[in-house]
Each structure stands twice: as C-alpha cells, then as structure tokens.
Amino acid sequence: MSENLVEFLSGIPFFSEVSKKSLKHLIENVKEEEYIKNENIFEKDTVGNSMYAIINGSVKVYEKNHIYSTLSKGECFGEYALIDNEARSASISALEKTKVLKIERQHFLDVMKSDSGFAQGILAVMIKRHRELDSIQERLASSKIEIETTNSKMSGLINGAMDAIIMFNNDFRVILTNPSANKLLENDDVLQRNVLFFFDDQSAELIESIVKDEDNKKSINKYLPNIVKVVGSNDNEILNEGTISKYGSGKDTFYTLILRNIEERLIAEDKINLLTKQTQYLEEEIQELTSSYGIMAEDENMKKVLNLIKQVARTDATVLINGETGTGKELVARAIHKESNRNDKPLIRINCGAIPANLIESELFGHKKGAFTGATVDRKGRFLLADKGTIFLDEIGEMPLELQPKLLRIIQEGEFDPVGSSETIKVDVRIIAATHRNLFDFSKAGKFREDLYYRLNVFPIEVPSLKKRGNDICLIAQEMISQFSKKLNKPIVNLTDNDKALLLAYDWPGNVRELQNLVERAVIVSQKGTINWSAIIPNNSDSIEIQKDAHQEKILTSYELIVLEKENILKALKQTRWKISGENGAAKLLQLPPTTLASKIKALGIERPI
Structure with missing residues (x-):
C-alpha cells in the first residue's frame, strides 16, 4: 500500500522533484478521506492546515458562482496551507464521489526539517512555479487576487530564504536572485551578468562542466560534488555547498543554484574540534592524576613550597619545578594554575619523556596534513590547545636538543610554526616546567640548552622528597587510607603510633607515588579493619638477599615470595628491554599470558625507570 502511495505522490506536480525515498517519509502520517457529490471540502477565507491530493473523482475551485477551475x-489543492497560516483563497467542493489523500501541515514541516532532500525538492518545485506565473496568469485572468497572493507567497519563500538562490539561463546569464544571493555576491545589480564570473576558476569550471554534461537531459537536480568558492564584487571569498537544478530545454532552459555559506559552520566545527581536543586532554589529565588529595603540608619544608606557589601564581612568570620522581611536582603545577588568573582556561600537560622523539614536535606544535607519513589530517598541538591557559611540560630535561630552540622561541616571542607549515601561530601561554634532573649540570654537559635553562628558571620551586617532610608522611597516608577505603568499600583504618613509626622509618625512595601504591595495596589486603604495615612496607635495603643453604632448606615468608617474584619479573623485563608480549617479550620468557604479567606488574608496583 505504501509503495502505491509513493508512486501516486510521485505523479503529483507538487512532489515531482521529490525523491521516492523522501516521499516514504511523507506518507508515514497521511490519511484518506472521501466526499460525496457537492460536499464542501473547505470554504474560502477559512484558515487551513492541510493540502489534498485527489486519488479519484474531481473537485471544483470556485468563489460564489464563479468557477476558477476543476x-x-x-x-x-490547498498546498499553501502547508507553509503559512493564511486564509483559503477559494472554496473547494466535490463534483462527484471523490477520494483524497490529506497531508497535514505539521507532518509536512517535520519532514521538511528532518529530510533536506525533501526540502530541496519542494523548493525546486516552488521555484519552477514562480517561473510559470505568467502562464498561470493567462489561465486565471479572472482571478487577479489569487495570482497576487500566490506570487506574494512564492516571492516570500524565495526572498526569505537564508540560502542564496541564483537562477541563470543556458548562456550562464543571471535572470533571478534573492537577497541572500545579492549579499553573497556583494552586488545588488547582477541580472544578465555571467554567473561564472562570481566563482574562482576551479568552481566556475565545475559548474560549467555540470551544465554541459547535463545538456541532453530534460532536468537535473543534484548536489554539487565539491565545495565552491564565491568571489564577491568586493573580492571577499566565501566557501559554499549547494545544489543545481535544470528545467526546460533549448532557449527556455534554466538552471537554479542554491548555495549555502558554510564559513561559519567550518569555523564552528573547527572550534568544536578544538574544544573536543581540549576536553580529551583534560580527561586524560584527570585520569593521570597521581591522587586527588591536594597538597597536604604541616612540615616547614612543604609550607615554603606553598608560600612560593602563592607568590608566583598570580603572575605570568615561567616556573621550573625541581624534585625527585613522585614528589608531587604535578600537584604543584596544578595548584599554580588554579590560583592564577588563567584558571578558567585549560591546563594542558605533556610528559616530554613519555613521547617518542620523532612524535613530540607534532604533539607540542601540531602539524599540517601531509607533513610526514601518517599525517592524514591537520593536528592542533598542545601549545595551541593551551592558548590563554597554562601548559605543564613534565620531565622537561628529556626534551630533544633539536626541539629546544622552538620552545625558546615560544617563551621569547610567543609564536611557533606547526610541522609542515610556514604559517606562524601566535599563542598566549603560561609555561610551567618540571624535572627530576639537575638542568644546570645538564646544560654544562651540553645535554640541555643553557639559554633555555635560564629562560625556564625564572622562578624555581624545589619540592622536597617525602622522607624530608616529617609527619606529612602520616597525614598523607591517613588521607589516602580514607580515600581508598571509600573507593574499595572497606572500613577506614586509623594509623596507630606503631604504624606511624614504621612509616616514618622508611626512606620512601619512590616518594608520594610509592606511598600511594603501598597504601592502596594495604587497604586491599586489610582484614577486619586492620592493616599489617610491617608486611606492606619494604625493608630499607633495595632487596632482600635470599640465600640458599646447601645443607638446610629455608622456608620463605609471603613477603619474601613477593620480593622474589618482583625481582624475577624485573630481570625478565630488563632482558627483553621492557617488552611484555610477543615473540621476544617477557611474558613468553616467564611462560605467562601477557595479560597475567601486566596484572602482576601493576599489582607489584613495577615501574619502568626513566
């Protein structure tokens, strides 16, 4: 039944330019009605909300005793009720038993909004009707009011369109434009001018080739295969997408270009992509946070750091954070950004030691499509993402020497060139760098540019190691216990004096990060609200020497087994250069599934040395 309705509507002039696919959307909510002979379908001056298509039978269009047509x-009939709320211009009655298909305005408008092909087809028909107004006037000479009303509606539809509508003849001479077209062409006097003069060479060739290729066809209605560039009379260039339609033949051939300015959309898409990238980076940063505990400080050494943060935060000075691995340098950087005047803009982080040397330049400064193998699209670097905000360059000491002049240029001039581009981009970025290395010694040894070191070292902050922070160790540990207990749905354990003594006695070579890992493990293995810290905290020696007595077997404790397994996995990882899976990976060497080995590495807190 639906296929029959589609075929039926295809034969109605009002839908002649609409595809069958779009007509299937239209018939989803139409209904049939029957009228007996002389039954009134609607009266003149009543406000309608539907159009009607005659399935069988006939009707008359009249006003009082005057019949305009049958x-x-x-x-x-009644199709204008689909696009306005105006009163009916004539009355309609059945001349015989008549069946009609009723299409209501709201459903029609819904399809117009959701199906651009349907809307384009209807607009093409409306434009065609506009050209046929002269013949309509001859046939309806006695209905001047009807003609004026129809013309007003059509002109309103065309002139009110946001898209540019340009009609031209077989000689490419413009014969009709709407205000949107005049604005696009930057000219109110374009009639009889060659339409191709308003396009760049490539776009003009495209339109000309389409017209010539379609010369032998009675009509066309197709999307332009490429974006076209309009060059206005004031030499402004605007990118557009659009459709081209053809009607008539010979000297009476006409073409209609409907163009839509996509400059704003491209700018919006570009902004959306930028915001999406920023969101992506920010989400990554949140996931990579070493903790959510903030900076806890009662020790004087750390209070000095907090005081330095307050002093420098409100300035735009470059900050260099020094400290051992795992001391919380990133938390210091985040605290500076949070307290700065840029806190409503992004803080973008990049670990200079975690990205391969051949990729870090693209990651920092972006690249143009085709700049190198694999660069299939333009990429915005992290400096551009951090514009008006802050960038945190973690492990700055690992930045390749050949890339350091570019960073120096940004600090000095606030500008850079993306990889593969000659375009210079200006940015306003506050730089915070961090390192566990002695950059001064590095610069003297030729491993780091001395001029860059002095540029970064404007305001140095030294983050003390955990072992130098006294009772802060216990404060941080207790807060971590509370956090992990809530996360793992375990009872919160309070540290005893003996527990605190054990924590304070340990050297914490891995600093806060090591403390976090040990606390998480302690909470996981806690039983009935108690933690055996002596089994969790390692001995002060780097490893436990396990001697085999040839004459006496030694029973290993669970902790010794853990240490032994950790040392064995480390040996395998070092031997395979930290490759886990594959033919030459540590998993095969240990005869373990790669997923199992990865889980053990995480559980044992094994980290690859920098």
Missing part, C-alpha cells in the same frame, strides 16, 4: 485524479 481538478481531477493526480492533482492537488
């Missing part, structure tokens, strides 16, 4: 099977 309509029969395959014709439609």
Whole structure:
C-alpha cells in the first residue's frame, strides 16, 4: 500500500522533484478521506492546515458562482496551507464521489526539517512555479487576487530564504536572485551578468562542466560534488555547498543554484574540534592524576613550597619545578594554575619523556596534513590547545636538543610554526616546567640548552622528597587510607603510633607515588579493619638477599615470595628491554599470558625507570 502511495505522490506536480525515498517519509502520517457529490471540502477565507491530493473523482475551485477551475485524479489543492497560516483563497467542493489523500501541515514541516532532500525538492518545485506565473496568469485572468497572493507567497519563500538562490539561463546569464544571493555576491545589480564570473576558476569550471554534461537531459537536480568558492564584487571569498537544478530545454532552459555559506559552520566545527581536543586532554589529565588529595603540608619544608606557589601564581612568570620522581611536582603545577588568573582556561600537560622523539614536535606544535607519513589530517598541538591557559611540560630535561630552540622561541616571542607549515601561530601561554634532573649540570654537559635553562628558571620551586617532610608522611597516608577505603568499600583504618613509626622509618625512595601504591595495596589486603604495615612496607635495603643453604632448606615468608617474584619479573623485563608480549617479550620468557604479567606488574608496583 505504501509503495502505491509513493508512486501516486510521485505523479503529483507538487512532489515531482521529490525523491521516492523522501516521499516514504511523507506518507508515514497521511490519511484518506472521501466526499460525496457537492460536499464542501473547505470554504474560502477559512484558515487551513492541510493540502489534498485527489486519488479519484474531481473537485471544483470556485468563489460564489464563479468557477476558477476543476481538478481531477493526480492533482492537488490547498498546498499553501502547508507553509503559512493564511486564509483559503477559494472554496473547494466535490463534483462527484471523490477520494483524497490529506497531508497535514505539521507532518509536512517535520519532514521538511528532518529530510533536506525533501526540502530541496519542494523548493525546486516552488521555484519552477514562480517561473510559470505568467502562464498561470493567462489561465486565471479572472482571478487577479489569487495570482497576487500566490506570487506574494512564492516571492516570500524565495526572498526569505537564508540560502542564496541564483537562477541563470543556458548562456550562464543571471535572470533571478534573492537577497541572500545579492549579499553573497556583494552586488545588488547582477541580472544578465555571467554567473561564472562570481566563482574562482576551479568552481566556475565545475559548474560549467555540470551544465554541459547535463545538456541532453530534460532536468537535473543534484548536489554539487565539491565545495565552491564565491568571489564577491568586493573580492571577499566565501566557501559554499549547494545544489543545481535544470528545467526546460533549448532557449527556455534554466538552471537554479542554491548555495549555502558554510564559513561559519567550518569555523564552528573547527572550534568544536578544538574544544573536543581540549576536553580529551583534560580527561586524560584527570585520569593521570597521581591522587586527588591536594597538597597536604604541616612540615616547614612543604609550607615554603606553598608560600612560593602563592607568590608566583598570580603572575605570568615561567616556573621550573625541581624534585625527585613522585614528589608531587604535578600537584604543584596544578595548584599554580588554579590560583592564577588563567584558571578558567585549560591546563594542558605533556610528559616530554613519555613521547617518542620523532612524535613530540607534532604533539607540542601540531602539524599540517601531509607533513610526514601518517599525517592524514591537520593536528592542533598542545601549545595551541593551551592558548590563554597554562601548559605543564613534565620531565622537561628529556626534551630533544633539536626541539629546544622552538620552545625558546615560544617563551621569547610567543609564536611557533606547526610541522609542515610556514604559517606562524601566535599563542598566549603560561609555561610551567618540571624535572627530576639537575638542568644546570645538564646544560654544562651540553645535554640541555643553557639559554633555555635560564629562560625556564625564572622562578624555581624545589619540592622536597617525602622522607624530608616529617609527619606529612602520616597525614598523607591517613588521607589516602580514607580515600581508598571509600573507593574499595572497606572500613577506614586509623594509623596507630606503631604504624606511624614504621612509616616514618622508611626512606620512601619512590616518594608520594610509592606511598600511594603501598597504601592502596594495604587497604586491599586489610582484614577486619586492620592493616599489617610491617608486611606492606619494604625493608630499607633495595632487596632482600635470599640465600640458599646447601645443607638446610629455608622456608620463605609471603613477603619474601613477593620480593622474589618482583625481582624475577624485573630481570625478565630488563632482558627483553621492557617488552611484555610477543615473540621476544617477557611474558613468553616467564611462560605467562601477557595479560597475567601486566596484572602482576601493576599489582607489584613495577615501574619502568626513566
């Protein structure tokens, strides 16, 4: 039944330019109605909300005693009620038993909004009707009011369109434009001018080739295969997408270009992509946070750091954070950004030691499509993402020497060139760098540019190691216990004096990060609200020497087994250069599934040395 309705509507002039696919959307909510002979379908001056297509039978269009015309099977009436709220311009009655298909305005408008092909087809028909107004006037000479009303509606539809509508003849001479077209062309006097003069060479060739290729066809209605560039009379260049339609033949051939300015959309898409990238980076940063505990400080050494943060935060000075691995340098950087005047803009982080040397330049400064193998699209670097905000360059000491002049240029001039581009981009970025290395010694040894070191070292902050922070160790540990207990749904354990003594006695070579790992493990293995810290905290020696007595077997404790397994895995990882899976990976060497080995590495807190 639906296929029959589609075929039926395809034969109605009002839908002649609409595809069958779009007509299937239209028939989803239409209904049939029957009228007996002389039954009134609607009266003149009533406000309508539907159009009608005659399935069989016939109707008359009249006003009082004057009959304007009669309509029969395959014709439609009342279609303007689909696009406005104006009163009916004539009355309609059935001349015989008549069946009609009723299409309501709201459903029609819904399809217009959701199906651009349907909307384009209807607009093409409306434009065609506009050209046929002269013949309509001859046939309806006695209905001047009807003609004026129809013309007003059509002109309103065309002139009110946001898209540019340009009609031209077989000689490419412009014969009609709407205000949107005049604005796009930057000219109110374009009639009889060659339409191709308003396009760049490539776009003009495209339109000309389409017209010539379609010369032998009675009509065309197709999307332009490429974006076209309009060059206005004031030499402004605007990118557009659009459709081209053809009607008539010979000297009476006409073409209609409907163009849509996509400059704003491209700018919006570009902004969305930028915001999406920023969001992506920010989400990554949140996931990579070493903790969510903030900076806890009662020790004087750390209070000095907090005081330095307050002093420098409100300035735009470059900050260099020094400290051992795992001391919380990133938390210091985040605290500076949070307290700065840029805190409503992004803080973008990049670990200079975690990205391969051949990729870090692209990661920092971005690249143009085709700049190198694999660069299939333009990429915005992290400096551009951090514009008006802050960038945190972690492990700055690992930045390749050949890349350091570019960083120096940004600090000095606030500008850089993306990889593969000659375009210079200006940015306003506050730089915070961090390192566990002695950059001064590095610069003297030729491993780091001395001029860059002095540029970064404007405001140095030294983050003390955990073992130098006294009772802060216990404060941080207790807060971590509370956090992990909530996360793992375990009872919160309070540290005893003996527990605190054990924590304070340990050297914490891995600093806060090591403390976090040990606390998480302690909470996981805690039983009935108690933690055996002596089994969790390692001995002060780097490893436990396990001697085999040839004459006496030694029973290993669970902790010794853990240490032994950790040392064995480390040996395998070092031997395979930290490759886990594959033919030459540590998993095969240990005869373990790669996923199992990865889990053990995480559980044992094994980290690859920098």
